Structure formats: C-alpha cells, structure tokens
Amino acid sequence: MYQHRNMRPAVDRRDMLHRIGAGFGTLGLAGMLADGEAVAESTEPSPLAPKKPHFTPRAKHVIQLFMPGGPSQVDTFDHKPLIEKYRGQRPKSVDRKSLRNTKNGLFPSPFRFRQHGQCGKWVSEIFPHVGELVDDICFIHSMHTDIPEHAGAILMMNLGHLQPSRPSMGSWLAYGLGTENRDLPGFVAMSPYAEPRGKLANWGNAFLPGAYAGTYVNIASMQPDRILRDLNNQWLPRGVQRRQADLLTRLNQLDLRRQQTDQQLESSIQAMEMAFRMQFAVPEVFDTSGESRTTLEMYGDSEYAKGCLLARRMIERGVRMVQLSHSIDGYDIAWDTGHSEIAGGHKRLADACDQGIAALIKDLKQRGLFEDTLVIWGGEFGRAPTSEGQKGRDHDHYGFTVWMAGGGVKAGYSHGETDEFGCMAVQDRVHVHDLHATILHLMGLDHERLTYRYSGRDFRLTDVHGNVVHDVLT
C-alpha cells in the first residue's frame, strides 16, 4: 500500500479526474438535463457519478432486508428435528458457558416445518410466501459474529465494526460504484417507525466524503417532504423557482469565471441543479398510484411491504443500495421479542414481512431486475436452540442464518451448517466479514482493493479480514 504514496503528482486526484475523465460528469449531466430546462454548464464529475468496478459485476444493486433483534434460525430456515428428540436436555454442543441466559435445555420450535420447491428446502410455517421461492434463494446457515449484544452486532453487520466509527456498507458501495440516477441519493436506508439501533451509523459515511452517506427515510409517513428536509418549496411555483435558480446559477458562473477555475464552485453549481431536480424526482418515487392493482395486492399492505415496493422503485431508478429494516410497534430491535416468546413474537414479525419479501422477489423477476439485484435477508445474530424462561430464546452469535437471492448467487442452494441442534456454525463457517467480502465481490469490487485513506491508514469495509465465499456464487 506504500507503493504509490508519496509518488503522487503535484496535481491532486480530484484535479486529475477533472482533466482526464471529464467525460463522466458531462454525460451524466447532459442526460439529466435532456428535458430542455436551463443548463448549468459544468465539467466536474460528481462524486456520485458511476464508476467502473474492479471486475465485471454479477449484481448492480443491493436490497438488504435487515431484521434487527436477531431472528431465530431454528424457527425460520434452519430446520433441526433433533431438538425435539433431545427436548429439555443440554447436550455438550449447546452447553456453551458464554451463551447468555440459556441455562435451560433444548426447546423445540413451536412451528411446523414443511419441505418446499425442487430443492426440498425445509421452511418454517411462519414464512409460507418466502417458502414458495426457495428455488430462487441461497441460504447461508453457517453465519457467525463477534458478540451477542445488539448494538455491537448490528454495527458489525452494517459496518463490519463493533463501534459506530466506520462507514456503512452502503456508503462503501456508493463510494466504490457511484450511482446511476443523479436525481436520487445513491444509498437509501428505510424503516417504518423505528430506526435500527445505532441509527445514523447504519447508513452513515463516517470518514468517507459526505456524498456517500445514506439518506434515511422513515416510511411510516410515506410523505416525501417529511422524509427529506426542505424538499418542497412552499412559496414559489416551479417556473418561478426555476427563474430564481437560474439567477443563482448565472451569478455563480460569473463568480467562477472571476476565480478562473475552481472545482468546488463547479461542483456547487451542479449540486444546486441536482437539488432542484430532486424536488420533483423524490415525490415521483414515493407516488405508487401508478402501480397496477395486481402488483399492489401481491405486496399486501403491511408497512414492511410498502418498503419492499419502494425498494424496487428505487432500484429500478438506479439507486445503488436500499437497506430496509424491519420494525413493528416502533421497536428498534423487533426480533428481540424472541426473549419472552418465540411462538407469538416471531409469528407476528414474520407475518408482517413474509408476503412483502416474497412479492419483492417475484416483482424483481417479472421486471427482469432480479439478475441485477442482490437481495439479502438476515439479522445481526441468531437465537439459541435452548430456551430462555419457558418459551423464549436468548441471543446466539455462534451460528445463524442469512439468505441471499438474485444477481450472482446460486439458487435453491444451502451453504454451511450449524451443529445438529442449530447452535453453532460448524461446517463452512461464514463470518460477517466474509459475507461483506462476498457482497462486494458480487458487486464487482475486490474488498481488499476498495480502500479509503484516513488518519494515516487505508481503511476497508472488511478491515483486515474477510474471504469471499466462492461456494455460493454461480
């Protein structure tokens, strides 16, 4: 990593981009301004202009269906019939001292499992819709992470680090790849009512340039002006506002001419133009009235399903990554209701997202977007097969399930295994860092080469860890 350090030419990188690759920005802007509104001349490539990946990507967009709180693997997708046989017992493999409040014996899932699809995957009855699609899904049963506490583990899943001081995965993607629609942010994080624990850190840019920060959208309201501050001008109609914006552009251009050349001034002229257009592009994304009745019915009317539909609309319009976090009753770690009762808690949560998730996959397929989109489902850790109290389960970071579907991952496939009771990943273990490396790989990025120099060292999403899980790739 030292090879090119002080050999940098006197001209800085931004400037080099400006001189060599002015094409990007101009093209993007020209496309954007095709409808004939006033054109602000600029040659400065936006930091969000599309960038070339390291190699041919398998997917172009990511939709992360994030399940904060920790869904239980043995009650959803990791079927372990032996738990029933050893009910109430504590075989050695689950007798792990550092698992938290799990002094009790094995606790069979209150849910029935059934085989689905060509691949014959066993899926819990609480995910009937997703169950129908197992032939499109790649399950990873051997996930594990560092600690069994929500705050740290959630950050690990979204930042690759236990503390909120690193850029989020979405901001890394925006940094590495830019975005295809310059009327919209490159990375959008959404949830109904409750932001996932850690809030801003989950979509923040930390030390990456601010352009790569995710934009958070609380989809409980579905009103774009409540989502993006100051999105609407309450005083001027569009034409009048255009006239005002043109005045600003003209004065700023005169100023720029006086300064001869200045990247910042050029960028600002462009950003102003983008802001002007976002005012109209963002409400369009949120206006689902043009969706067919069939489509709307397929998604159903849960809050989470609304988010799934929005995710598709954003991906369709070129947004690089959408993170959609689950929550009900405004609880930021919804799946944690598993402590007290799996039967009711998990059932309710699954009910609230199952149909929307399945609809999203079907919808992406129908529209030919599935091949280009990577869908990822999972929480920050799983839950232990032993019981907490009578009917609940405590956290288990030794083993849990995440599934992926779409661009570049095997369909109808299961990777890795937990032990016979679903407690600990034993076969082909996949750490969160490995998952991140794999996601970046699918997006055409080498996780070891996607670096950003800050405070004297090169940072990566995967820090000094991570191996691509080649086994799950098509």
Added chain:
Amino acid sequence: MSTFVNPNSASALTAFKRHLMLFILLLSCMVRSAPGFSQSPEEEFFETKIRPLLAEHCYSCHSTKAEKLQAGLYLDSAVGATKGGESGPAIVPGKPDESLLIRAVRYEENEMPPDRKLSDVEIALLTQWVEAGAPWPSAETIESNTVNGEYDWDHFRKEHWSFRPVARPEPPKVNNTMWPLGPLDRFIAARLEETGLSPVDPAALHVLVRRIYIDLVGLLPTPDQVQTFVSAARLDRQAAVSDLVNRLLDSPRYGERWGRHWLDVARFSDGLGGFSNPRAATAAWRYRDWVVDAFNDDMSYDRFLKLQIAGDLLEGREGAVATGFFALGPAYKSDGGDPDSIAQAKGETLDDRIDTLSRGLLALTASCARCHDHKFDPIPQQDYYSLAGIFNNTEIHDFPLASAEVVEAWDRKTKAIDDLKKQVGDLRRRARKEKRQLNEREQVLKKQLQAQEEQLKDALPPKYPVMHILQDTGSVNMPVAIRGNMRKPGAEVPRRFLRILSGEQRQEFTDGSGRLQLAEAVADPANPLTARVIVNRIWMHHFGKALVRSPSNFGISGEEPSHPLLLDWLASELIDSGWSIKSLHRVIMTSATWQQSSTIDEKNFEVDADNRLVWRMNPRRMDVEAWRDCLLFVTNDLDLTNGGPPFEDPAETNRRTLYAKVSRNGDQVAADAFLRLFDFPLMKATIAERPMTIVPQQFLFMMNSEFMVARAQALAKRLKAAESRPDAQIELAYQLLFGRPPNVDERSIGVDFLAAPSEAAEDQIGKLPLLVQYAQVLLSSNEFMYVR
C-alpha cells in the same frame, strides 16, 4: 535502512528513496516480529495459553480487579500465586500434585472454578505449566525484549522529521528581496524560487479585509469597516493590516472563533452519544466557555494543555473545568451484562482518551498500538497501556458548584426518595417470594409510601449546578491487553510517557493517576511534537491547508511538511513568545504570504495545482458557524450574547452558532441536522480537519428552508428601508454581502430580475416579493459563502 530522507528536500528522487526505506523498514519489522513479540518459548506459552486461561476462569474472584476478592488469593501475579491465600500457597513450582491450584481445577479439593470444571485440555495445560516451574514473565523482561527487538529508537529519533528536536532555523536567503515582509515570507519565497515559481499579487483590499474579519472573528466587516480599512491601507497597507489584526484579537469575538477550532480537536459535544454512550453532559458549556476565555486571554499554550490534562491537580477547583477536555469524551456502556461487551466498552472509553491525547496534542496515532505494536511508528503496545493506565485511574465526575450544605441537602432528599422506592420494592419482593399478592395492610402501606415519594419529588428543588471534570480514583498500573482484548491481560506496565518522546530513562508516573506528570511531559518545550502540531493547526485555519497535510498524524505514515524549516521556525517563535497564540496570528497575518490573492497563475498552476508551495491564498468555503453567523449579521440580527448554556434549536435563536447544542451522535438535538448538513463533523473522535462536501441537500436548504427565506426577507427589508430604486438596492446588497460594488453585468442581471411586472399574478412570481427572491439568491451565492 541507514538513511531517511532529508526533510528539507522534496525532489522526486528523495521521495522515492524515502519510500524504499519505508518499505525496507516495514519488511524488517515483519521479519523480526515474526515469532511474536520476541518472547522466549516459556513466555510465549504463558502468554498464549496460561494467562488467558487464568484471566478467563480465575480473575473474576482472584485478582486485583476482582469485585470481591475470594479467599485472599491473587492469581494475577507470580507473587500472589506462590504466596497464596487463606488456604496456603496456590502453586508449588515444579510440583503440580502439591499445588492447590491444580488440585482445585481437578476438583480434588475446593472445586474451582465453581460453576464449571475446566476441560481436560485446560487442566493439562495448567499442570504442564506448574511442572515446568510455573514461569511467570515479569513486566521488565517483556519490556526489554521489545526494546531490543522491535524499534531502532535512535534511528527514528534522528531520521524521522517529527521526532527530531525543534531547532530554530535561519530564514533562507532569497533573490527577490522586495517581496518578503518578514522572515516567514523568506521560507516561502525560497521554496518558490527553487521551483521557479513566483507568488501571485497581493489581495485586493476589499478581499483582504473580508479575509481578516472572517479569519479572526468569523464575521463580515460592515461597509463602514471595509471603507475605514481601505482608506487606511491606501496610506500604509502593512500598518492598516497590523492595526486591524490587533483590534480584532482584542475582540471577545476572537475567542469564539478560535476556541471553536480547538473544540474540534477536543471532539467537544454536549454528550448524548446514543445507545452505547447516552449520557447528556448538561454542563459541557462550562468547558466550552473556558476554552473561549483562554483564547481571548491569550493563555500560554503550554499552560492551556496542562490545565486540560490535569487542571484539577494543578489549580484545584479553578483549573478543574479544563479537564472537560477528557471528561466530555465518550464513556461507552455495554447494553447488557455480557462480559466481553463490558470489557469492549471499557477498552473503547480508554481508547478515546489515548486517541484524543495522542492525535489531538501530539499528532501520533497511538491508538494503533492498542492490539499490537504500532506498525509504522515507534509506539510499542506497552506504551499504549502505559498511557491507558493513567486514564484507567480516572473517572468522570460531576463536580458540584454549590456549597457543601446544598449538596448534602440534595443528597439527603434524593436518598429519602430512593428509600421510599426501596420500601415499596421490598414489599413486592416479599410477596412474590411467598408467592402471593400484596395483602390489604401492605396495599395501604404501599399507597402511603408512594404518596410520600411523590410529595418529596414535587418539593425537590432543581439539582445544584455541576461541572464535568476528570478526577483520580487510584494509582495502579494496568496490564497490556493481549491483542487488545481487555479480558486477556498480559504483563503489567508502568505508567509513563511515550518512549520515543521522552527517552529510555523516562520517569514512571506514580503520583495519583499520573496525569500531572503526563501534562508536564506533553507541554515540555523539549517535546518535539507539541509546538509543531499546534503551529501546523493554526496555519491550516489561516490558509485552508496545513503545512503538514495530515495535521493529526506526524508519524511515518503521515505526510511530510511542505516547508519543514518554516514549521520549525514557527514552532520556535511560538515557544520563544511564551507560547502566545496571538503572537503567532500576528506573525502569519502580517506576512506577504498570507496577504496574497487567491487568483490563479497559469504557470504556477501547471506545476503546483495543489498549491503546496503556497504561491497563492487558498479560497475556502466558510465553515457552518461562520456562514450562519454572517447570514444573521448582515441584517443586524445576530445576537452577540456570549457564554452560558447552549441553545437547542438554531431556528429559534439568533445567537452565534458556537452556542448550539450538539450531540456526540449527531442525531439527537435540533441543531445537529443543520450543522451536519454543512459538514460540521461528528464529534466522536478528535477532528484533524473538517471535511468539505457539496451535496444537493445543502441547496434544498438554501432554496426551501424557512430559515433562508426569513434571512432573505430580513435582507430585503433592510434594502428596501434604505433604498427605493432597484439599482441602489442592488448596490447596497453587494456592499453589505461582498464588500464591493456590483459590476456592469451583475447590475443589469439584478435589474432584469427585479423588473418583472410587479402586479403579476401570484402564479407568476409566487408568494415571495421579487426583492426577497433576489436577496435569497445573493445569500445562497458562492461569493457570500467563500472566503478568498
């Protein structure tokens, strides 16, 4: 690796050589450290197998860190283990069967650990270790091994620019003797001449006066102030600059501006760090005001630092508020009882202290040595824990600013409330234990107790005022955390300063936490980093770019200074002036270098587009504080009340932006969103340099926010009150905002814009008068927001 590059030269060849050296240095470090810390096999066995085992299974009851020591037995030192506890020696070296420790883990006697028998492998390891004589490496052996094995100290001290002593260089000779106004300029001119470049023209007076005001006080000059300066400068430019600089340095607005720069280094916030660090620091403003006052008083910088590290120890109550520098840092919490998470949180808290101290004051990335020896810089992991040990003996304390009686009365009252709560709890617990509901008598009692509690609560006066300070809690060393894991303690290390800065014979810190001695070491004029670091930061705020472009990293992986001799000359000036920051401002601002224009010279630009050689002033966007303050100031609406508790919502006050409440998480209070939109950094860690981003959301704010429309309305009102003709209004607006008249183009563009038929229907001009729309554009313009 015999020669490092001479920092006075910057030719490509030397850069390449330096590179090669670095590469070789790194390679050799890797080779040398391959066997792992250069330990003997016994030590390695102990550190990797035995100590972690003892730590995990025994230390919670048998160590200096145990909450409640059991059986008087310490198993965290060789002495403790052989001396033993109430049951006698735990270890008889060489004789496992006679060692109580081994018998206990075999469950032959005393059955330890009580919750679960160790695995057969673990028992075998312990047995093997005792059999081998229970070798226990001392702190000293590890330290000396590391020193001999890891870093070539002399080499670093001689060859790396920032570790060399600060020497006062002679200003170089230059060919163009007309340009330099002082020694500073000769350092700049010499480098320019070397490269065949020349400085650009001096800035126009109206540009210069705006620059001086924004730089020093963060406010625009009024048209009158512009005029006064321009007239004076036409007679004697240098005298006019000097007078104005002196006058502004005396203004209380100066401390508000430059104190804020320091607050970035101090990662200052009003607490509220969110889930892992939720505490609100309600009295944080007392530290902020102390910083502002210190700048206004031109407190010597060495004293300024000493008070922030150990103000309570140096000056008691008076100085204690300065320790807010550390006390206002995060104190991470775990969100459950998981021991790994608790240890992690504690480690993070200590790391904040070390990171802020080392990057903020010394521009060293000591945090990199938390898990292993620093990969680039001569900072062994032991040094990290020498520093961590100091802060491990401290705690954040809310020091009462009230008489003992008031505090006692408050404590008494709150205790009474707690007692009542406890009594209610006891009733419930007893009933639950007996598996029954509360009986009738208990019901009545419960109601009575709760009524009393409510009464007391209602009568409780507001809590007495406090200040957040750091205070000592003890005076013990701490062990190295193996691979940064606080649950895997290694050898204990003495508290002391970094070896690279204070030498082999460095003193051990044993007075209390050791902060006082740490403060002396940091502020020691012989410390090669302290003066260089602050001089570089001040340069950065004056020029937009620093001389060392990694202002918080002067280590091997940081940047080298563009003007090493100048940096040292400035550092010497600072120290010789009695560490006076105001003197430094004078030196810099009266230089020809600082007074250059920001225009581009084609030839210079071709060679040095990045302006590393300072052939012009860097144009800069105002930071968010200056921008908002100026938006209010140009209409005479800025409220200049200084000091005191922060305001929550910038929409509801016209006070200076410095006084806004900000949360560490950047998403907890109203001001956060506005500040963050314009690159106010997240105050989670010491800030080296603010980022500068240009995003569309900023323009949504300028186009559509109520704040901007209100500012535009205020400006339009002022223009209209003073002038009735559009061209005169335009003229006044340009004088107020830009300190210059509009040119022909600007005038005609403005007149055209304002000339739309005024009786037009609302759908043609909207709900804002054209003059308001025009004012909003000028306030949103780049020329307003940039300093040239």
